[in-house]
Amino acid sequence: MNHDQVPPETRGVTVERLATVDLGPEIEGMAGLQLRMRKVTLAPGGVFGPIHDHKGRPGTVYILQGTITDHRDGVATDYGPGVGWPEDRNTTHWLENRGTIPAVEISVDIVRQEPAQA
Template sequence: MTGLGEESEPVGFTTERLALADLAAEIGAIDGHVLRMSRTTIAPDGGYAPHSHEGRPELIYVLDGVFTDSREGVETHYGPGQVVSMTNGVTHAIRNLSGKPVTYLSVTVRKP
């Protein structure tokens, strides 16, 4: 049987893996950590100062607008449908220079 609600392959689903983080390599033991999903809006000229993602992997999926991600002097612009991955060894800053709000979803593993 392949009816909906039974354990079987999903019907009508298309899945595309956008990013992946090996949690064991990123944070080691999972005890004391949570998986958090957030929606964030950055106002025009808003931003986040340089910060590290050591032991705090995060994936961002941009919904609306364009922001600038700066890493080691290299600026990359991310817009709707793009994914940004921050893992161990990544120190970066985010800035909204677009003049319009930017909204994104983020998924991160961190201590509460």
């Protein structure tokens, strides 16, 4: 059984939130949504899974370092530094780092705002 048939659970991933913007005050009709930028690091052998979609959470990814393998529709595609991809409502995938150095990406997406904690 190959990796595309049974995506593994997340492991070896660190996520750092870099910035957020509340879109409600910025754009009419966007109340409750937030523009979010994160730095995601996948250690060698790391996996960002399990398989997930981006319905209601569109975004873009840009690779800073290393190589990230994007698994979607039974196809594994490697992306290295200086390359990125869109994540739209039709994106269903999982990611892994098959390399020997940490892979680092910048991920920018629109998400539902997390409720304020008391």
